[in-house]
Amino acid sequence: xxxxxxxxxxxxxxxxxxxxxxxxxxxxxxxxxxxxxxxxxxxxxxxxxxxxxxxxxxxxxxxxxxxxxxxxxxxxxxxxxxxxxxxxxxxxxxxxxxxxxxxxxxxxxxxxxxxxxxxxxxxxxxxxxxxxxxxxxxxxxxxxxxxxxxxxxxxxxxxxxxxxxxxxxxxxxxxxxxxxxxxxxxxxxxxxxxxxxxxxxxxxxxxxxxxxxxxxxxxxxxxxxxxxxxxxxxxxxxxxxxxxxxxxxxxxxxxxxxxxxxxxxxxxxxxxxxxxxxxxxxxxxxxxxxxxxxxxxxxxxxxxxxxxxxxxxxxxxxxxxxxxxxxxxxxxxxxxxxxxxxxxxxxxxxxxxxxxxxxxxxxxxxxxxxxxxxxxxxxxxxxxxxxxxxxxxxxx
Amino acid sequence: xxxxxxxxxxxxxxxxxxxxxxxxxxxxxxxxxxxxxxxxxxxxxxxxxxxxxxxxxxxxxxxxxxxxxxxxxxxxxxxxxxxxxxxxxxxxxxxxxxxxxxxxxxxxxxxxxxxxxxxxxxxxxxxxxxxxxxxxxxxxxxxxxxxxxxxxxxxxxxxxxxxxxxxxxxxxxxxxxxxxxxxxxxxxxxxxxxxxxxxxxxxxxxxxxxxxxxxxxxxxxxxxxxxxxxxxxxxxxxxxxxxxxxxxxxxxxxxxxxxxxxxxxxxxxxxxxxxxxxxxxxxxxxxxxxxxxxxxxxxxxxxxxxxxxxxxxxxxxxxxxxxxxxxxxxxxxxxxxxxxxxxxxxxxxxxxxxxxxxxxxxxxxxxxxxxxxxxxx
Numbered sequence: 191x192x193x194x195x196x197x198x199x200x201x202x203x204x205x206x207x208x209x210x211x212x213x214x215x216x217x218x219x220x221x222x223x224x225x226x227x228x229x230x231x232x233x234x235x236x237x238x239x240x241x242x243x244x245x246x247x248x249x250x251x252x253x254x255x256x257x258x259x260x261x262x263x264x265x266x267x268x269x270x271x272x273x274x275x276x277x278x279x280x281x282x283x284x285x286x287x288x289x290x291x292x293x294x295x296x297x298x299x300x301x302x303x304x305x306x307x308x309x310x311x312x313x314x315x316x317x318x319x320x321x322x323x324x325x326x327x328x329x330x331x332x333x334x335x336x337x338x339x340x341x342x343x344x345x346x347x348x349x350x351x352x353x354x355x356x357x358x359x360x361x362x363x364x365x366x367x368x369x370x371x372x373x374x375x376x377x378x379x380x381x382x383x384x385x386x387x388x389x390x391x392x393x394x395x396x397x398x399x400x401x402x403x404x405x406x407x408x409x410x411x412x413x414x415x416x417x418x419x420x421x422x423x424x425x426x427x428x429x430x431x432x433x434x435x436x437x438x439x440x441x442x443x444x445x446x447x448x449x450x451x452x453x454x455x456x457x458x459x460x461x462x463x464x465x466x467x468x469x470x471x472x473x474x475x476x477x478x479x480x481x482x483x484x485x486x487x488x489x490x491x492x493x494x495x496x497x498x499x500x501x502x503x504x505x506x507x508x509x510x511x512x513x514x515x516x517x518x519x520x521x522x523x524x525x526x527x528x529x530x531x532x533x534x535x536x537x538x539x540x541x542x543x544x545x546x547x548x549x550x551x552x553x554x555x556x557x558x559x560x561x562x563x564x565x566x567x568x569x570x571x572x573x574x575x576x577x578x579x580x581x582x583x584x585x586x
Numbered sequence: 587x588x589x590x591x592x593x594x595x596x597x598x599x600x601x602x603x604x605x606x607x608x609x610x611x612x613x614x615x616x617x618x619x620x621x622x623x624x625x626x627x628x629x630x631x632x633x634x635x636x637x638x639x640x641x642x643x644x645x646x647x648x649x650x651x652x653x654x655x656x657x658x659x660x661x662x663x664x665x666x667x668x669x670x671x672x673x674x675x676x677x678x679x680x681x682x683x684x685x686x687x688x689x690x691x692x693x694x695x696x697x698x699x700x701x702x703x704x705x706x707x708x709x710x711x712x713x714x715x716x717x718x719x720x721x722x723x724x725x726x727x728x729x730x731x732x733x734x735x736x737x738x739x740x741x742x743x744x745x746x747x748x749x750x751x752x753x754x755x756x757x758x759x760x761x762x763x764x765x766x767x768x769x770x771x772x773x774x775x776x777x778x779x780x781x782x783x784x785x786x787x788x789x790x791x792x793x794x795x796x797x798x799x800x801x802x803x804x805x806x807x808x809x810x811x812x813x814x815x816x817x818x819x820x821x822x823x824x825x826x827x828x829x830x831x832x833x834x835x836x837x838x839x840x841x842x843x844x845x846x847x848x849x850x851x852x853x854x855x856x857x858x859x860x861x862x863x864x865x866x867x868x869x870x871x872x873x874x875x876x877x878x879x880x881x882x883x884x885x886x887x888x889x890x891x892x893x894x895x896x897x898x899x900x901x902x903x904x905x906x907x908x909x910x911x912x913x914x915x916x917x918x919x920x921x922x923x924x925x926x927x928x929x930x931x932x933x934x935x936x937x938x939x940x941x942x943x944x945x946x947x948x949x950x951x952x953x954x955x956x957x958x959x960x961x962x963x
Contacts, residue, residue: 212779212782213782216782224786224789227785227789228782228785228786228789229785230785231781231784231785231788231789231809232781232782232785234813234818234821234824234825236788236806236809236824236825236828237824237828239788239789240797240828243792243797244797288820288821288824289820
């Protein structure tokens with residue numbers, strides 16, 4: 191009996207003995223899934239075990255339902271690194287929960303959400319983000335998870351859900367919080383929210399519902415000003431201005447465009463400036479303020495020239511030319527069109543050059559016709575004078 | 587309980603037909619007594635005969651006769667097939683008898699049945715095959731109850747060897763083996779090994795029956811016992827709440843089915859709570875739930891929600907088993923604890939259960955109710 195008891199107790203020999211312990215044999219013989227599960231249970235982390243087991247079952251079901259998924263990647267239960275990571279973080283989270291340290295528990299879940307970044311693991315990432323944000327409110331990792339979810343929904347086009355998540359996050363976020371990359375969480379939330387409002391406004395704009403679009407974009411603009419990101423502020427102002435323009439309220443549009451110009455000017459963003467000037471010119475033109483339009487377009491030409499952006503430059507010349515053409519100042523129009531031609535020639539854009547050439551032709555033609563008419567008129571008057579002189583000469 | 591066999595007679599060696607020496611049924615020593623009912627079973631002394639009679643022989647006495655006596659027919663191929671079938675039936679009978687006795691806690695009495703089951707299985711399937719594993723496990727369980735640790739270790743290592751030789755035997759077999767091994771190591775005090783085996787037990791049980799099964803649940807409970815001995819109370823608390831959750835769900839479903847069936851008299855009531863095996867399970871579950879209740883009540887950090895849930899489980903179980911008094915008792919404990927926390931999801935089902943119990947009691951004792959009414963009026 192004593193011998194038997196001793197024999198039984200040799201099962202617990204330390205690992206440096208000559209015998210392999212049962213555990214080591216198990217590591218060799220059993221599947222990675224079994225080893226990890228058994229390890230979790232042995233350490234007392236049974237909820238982590240249940241969760242992991244459940245996720246592996248989900249993975250199996252997904253692969254069965256969609257054979258295409260099954261062929262691309264090996265099953266989750268064979269990917270040891272992912273299993274190990276999940277085991278590590280889930281057990282840490284469980285231990286934190288047991289002792290009541292909720293924040294660090296959520297932290298671990300957030301880490302897991304960020305870990306699964308490859309496209310085939312998106313469902314896992316979402317699962318952990320949801321788990322993280324589903325719990326008690328008000329913890330930093332939970333709010334970060336919500337923001338990540340909002341970003342994901344936005345990218346998938348699920349704008350309403352993104353909006354819900356983002357607004358909730360905004361209510362809960364606190365000023366000093368940083369996200370896992372060290373950036374301000376509040377500003378990130380605001381940025382996401384601006385993008386959501388911008389996207390939400392697209393549908394009413396397309397349908398022509400300016401009131402709705404303006405409401406949304408105003409909200410977006412208000413948020414954008416809080417993001418401390420000038421680029422976004424400029425974008426927001428520009429979009430709002432464009433909406434006012436299409437609604438016909440050019441004063442408001444012009445105001446926004448000028449604040450846009452300031453922002454883009456300070457950012458030295460010539461692309462931004464170019465588009466703002468173009469939009470401003472359009473506004474001015476619709477108002478009928480041609481002088482201002484011309485001035486605006488000339489400024490645009492300057493900018494484009496200084497930046498060496500040839501296409502922009504050529505386009506600005508074309509616009510100027512169009513404005514002069516509409517005012518019947520054909521000479522000036524032709525000059526501008528010719529300059530556009532040259533630029534296109536330099537760039538080598540044959541198609542556009544030919545178009546510009548066409549416009550030059552039209553402008554010159556109008557010019558010539560004018561001259562011809564004038565010439566005819568003067569010719570008529572001179573010949574009249576000549577006739578009169580002849581007549582008077584004959585009389586005398 | 588077993589009658590004393592009135593039928594034993596001494597073997598007169600010279601009077602028996604020539605053949606190998608007769609061995610005692612239980613201990614395999616030289617036999618001196620013979621059962622006169624079947625004439626095919628032998629014992630070394632009265633004690634063993636009595637034990638065997640009570641244990642299994644009473645049930646299978648007559649069934650052994652065709653198996654143990656050789657006739658011309660039985661030696662032929664067709665006869666042999668029939669014999670094998672009869673042996674298979676015997677195995678099943680022995681198994682169920684042993685199981686029942688074990689669930690009633692009669693470990694010593696279960697031994698003959700379990701031993702015979704094993705012997706028969708070896709006969710039918712051959713030694714070291716995977717079909718022997720249930721028989722090994724049964725015998726091991728009987729011996730654990732008696733504390734014969736070395737015998738248990740021997741049996742379980744045989745079982746383990748059979749399982750290792752046929753790794754495709756299925757998750758359920760693995761789970762049962764590991765559970766028995768875990769219990770063995772708990773008995774010898776080797777907690778680390780016990781935990782390893784219980785962990786494997788839970789893993790295989792989850793694969794075989796699912797995470798929410800009551801079978802897996804028992805594994806959690808056994809594991810909690812090991813952790814309790816190690817002193818890791820938070821883990822124990824966490825495991826107990828998991829067990830409670832699973833049983834709460836299970837019992838609620840059973841209760842709902844019962845209520846629905848009661849409302850629909852056309853449906854035949856399943857007498858699932860009337861068989862022996864379910865009574866045995868009842869005892870086990872009652873034991874388990876009571877342990878958890880005591881643990882919670884002794885815990886300095888009392889969690890009233892947990893107390894309420896465990897007491898509710900006990901109330902539901904006893905209600906389903908038909909014991910209204912106990913159901914009421916546990917139900918009021920549950921309600922008391924539940925009222926300490928404002929959670930209607932917890933207290934409403936308890937209240938409805940108590941109402942149900944009370945309505946059944948008034949149905950059962952209408953006269954007393956009326957007399958009470960007349961007394962009060």
